[in-house]
Amino acid sequence: MKIISVVGARPNFMKVAPIHRAIEKAKQNWADTNKLQHLICHTGQHYDEKMSKIFFDDLELPQPDFYLGVGSGTHAEQTGKIMMEFEKILFKEKPDYVLVVGDVNSTIACTLTAAKLHIKTIHVEAGLRSNDRKMPEEINRVLTDSISDLLFVTEKSGLENLKQEGAADSKVYFVGNVMIDSVAYYLNKTDTSEILSDLNVEAGKFILVTLHRPSNVDEPEQLKQIMEMLARLSKRRKVVFPVHPRTLKNLDKFGLSSSVPDSIILTEPIGYIDFLTLTKNAELILTDSGGIQEESTYLGVQCITLRDTTERPVTVEVGTNQLLGNNLELAEKTANEVLDGKKKQGKIPELWDGHTAERIVNVLLQLEKETK
Ligand code: UD1
Numbered sequence: 413m414k415i416i417s418v419v420g421a422r423p424n425f426m427k428v429a430p431i432h433r434a435i436e437k438a439k440q441n442w443a444d445t446n447k448l449q450h451l452i453c454h455t456g457q458h459y460d461e462k463m464s465k466i467f468f469d470d471l472e473l474p475q476p477d478f479y480l481g482v483g484s485g486t487h488a489e490q491t492g493k494i495m496m497e498f499e500k501i502l503f504k505e506k507p508d509y510v511l512v513v514g515d516v517n518s519t520i521a522c523t524l525t526a527a528k529l530h531i532k533t534i535h536v537e538a539g540l541r542s543n544d545r546k547m548p549e550e551i552n553r554v555l556t557d558s559i560s561d562l563l564f565v566t567e568k569s570g571l572e573n574l575k576q577e578g579a580a581d582s583k584v585y586f587v588g589n590v591m592i593d594s595v596a597y598y599l600n601k602t603d604t605s606e607i608l609s610d611l612n613v614e615a616g617k618f619i620l621v622t623l624h625r626p627s628n629v630d631e632p633e634q635l636k637q638i639m640e641m642l643a644r645l646s647k648r649r650k651v652v653f654p655v656h657p658r659t660l661k662n663l664d665k666f667g668l669s670s671s672v673p674d675s676i677i678l679t680e681p682i683g684y685i686d687f688l689t690l691t692k693n694a695e696l697i698l699t700d701s702g703g704i705q706e707e708s709t710y711l712g713v714q715c716i717t718l719r720d721t722t723e724r725p726v727t728v729e730v731g732t733n734q735l736l737g738n739n740l741e742l743a744e745k746t747a748n749e750v751l752d753g754k755k756k757q758g759k760i761p762e763l764w765d766g767h768t769a770e771r772i773v774n775v776l777l778q779l780e781k782e783t784k
Contacts, residue, residue: 413780414449414507415534419476420457420494420518423591423703425467426684427513427536428452430593430769432473438773453501455494455518456481460657462681470684471594487517487548494521502529509534509776512556513590515549515702515723520556527559536590536772538563539570539579540702540723546627549702553723562779564772566590566706567726567761587771588763591703592710596766598688605689611652611677619649619747620694624656627738628700628718632666634738635659638718639668641744642698646675648751652690654682696750698743705733710764714750716743732758 415435417428435450454476458464468475480497482490494517502510502525510526511534512519523533538557542550554577557563563579565571566589574584608615621642629635642651655663655678663669672678682690688707691697697708697715705724708715709731720737727733734756736743750756763771 413447413509413776414451414505415509415511415776416451416453416478416501416505416507417511418453418455418498418513418518418522420455421514421516422458422463422467422681423701424513424516424518425464425471425473426594426703427590428511429471429473430590430597431511431513431536431772433597434769434773437770438777451477451505451507453478453480453498453522455498455522456483457490457494457516457518459483460681462683463657466683471598490517491521494518495525498522498525499529502526502531507531511536512560513537515540515552515556517548517552520552523556523559532561533559534562534564534772534776535560536564537566538584539565539572539574540567541569541573542721542723544721547625550723562775564768564775566764566768567724569725585772585775586763587775588765588768589706589761590768590772591706592764593766593769594684595688595707595710598685599692601685602689602692605686607682607686607689608693611679613650613652613677615693616695617649618694619645619651620690620697620699621651621653622656622697622699622701622704623653623718624658625700625719626658629656629659629662632662635662635666636668637740639663639672641740642676643671643673644744645747645751646673648748649695651676652679652694653677654679654687654690656681696747698747705731706764709733709758710760712758714755716746716750718743726761730759730761732756 419428439448478501482493509532512523513536526533535556563584565586700718705727709727715733717735722735728735
């Protein structure tokens with residue numbers, strides 16, 4: 413069984429790392445280890461050292477077997493370039509499966525390429541829906557799921573969404589969350605991280621911020637208002653804000669960089685272990701990321717999501733996440749309440765137990781047995 417897993421953008425690396433580990437472990441029990449082969453293809457959608465290489469180091473991922481080097485571009489350029497380059501790899505390697513994770517442009521590009529060559533495709537993190545087709549990720553999710561052969565789901569809402577869209581039950585598996593596998597696996601490494609002292613912040617006494625969604629950072633007025641809100645909050649607690657390249661560009665372009673007060677600590681994007689350390693120790697997180705909504709829920713950390721919708725409703729229904737949309741007044745009021753001690757209680761969602769990748773690999777091995 414030959415599997416090619418695809419990584420492209422930052423949130424992919426921590427999802428493929430546990431799958432790679434679980435396959436390596438399965439190989440040890442496999443009678444003929446040569447028969448199970450896992451290859452990694454990096455599309456190069458993200459390419460900066462701090463957006464890519466640092467994750468391979470932190471997550472102990474082997475160097476990718478293939479690097480497509482596609483880089484940035486419009487959606488069509490990026491998707492098209494990935495497809496053209498990935499097709500060459502598939503012609504040569506003829507894998508049994510292509511495994512994709514998440515919802516980025518690399519996810520749909522590689523799924524579409526494989527499906528047209530009649531290579532079986534596996535989507536890990538299937539079924540999530542924000543129901544907002546203005547998000548490029550939503551288009552990627554819907555399309556990827558509709559042409560994938562196996563759909564591995566992180567939360568129950570995913571099962572309902574797939575059912576509603578007519579996905580056959582036989583290809584859907586509720587297995588939990590591979591991103592949480594990485595959190596659980598690497599949590600003890602946070603003890604050695606020096607990021608808190610490097611940034612001169614105290615555990616439990618700072619606000620962590622990440623922003624990169626076009627709806628928040630591509631609109632000058634929205635970004636300005638967010639920065640003003642952060643400046644006010646930073647009078648109460650230091651704000652740590654690792655800045656995504658898209659956001660950095662726009663802060664400069666909209667003339668907002670120079671007015672950032674010292675109490676907002678702007679940094680470059682931060683590697684996996686250091687960022688996990690920040691997440692675990694934050695008093696409050698303000699974000700528009702999907703993954704951070706899940707990581708904060710797992711760690712029981714207060715999270716305010718600056719988006720109107722979430723494709724991960726379990727983080728709101730069960731976890732510590734509060735979805736406050738673009739209503740910045742309400743977000744600021746809620747943030748102040750959290751700092752006053754009014755915390756949202758949360759629980760860990762079902763099957764977010766650190767063993768999702770093993771369950772996925774077991775399903776694949778079982779299917780392989782059945783076809784023999
Ligand atoms: C992508 C994903 C998004 C994910 C995010 C995590 C899509 C449609 N979007 O958004 O779902 O949450 O990654 O970061 O796939 N850039 C750099 N260096 C890099 C990468 C990007 O400078 O290593 C800059 C480029 O100017 C680029 C811009 O960031 O044009 C946006 O990068 P892109 O990959 O298009 O989308 P993201 O906003 O990162």
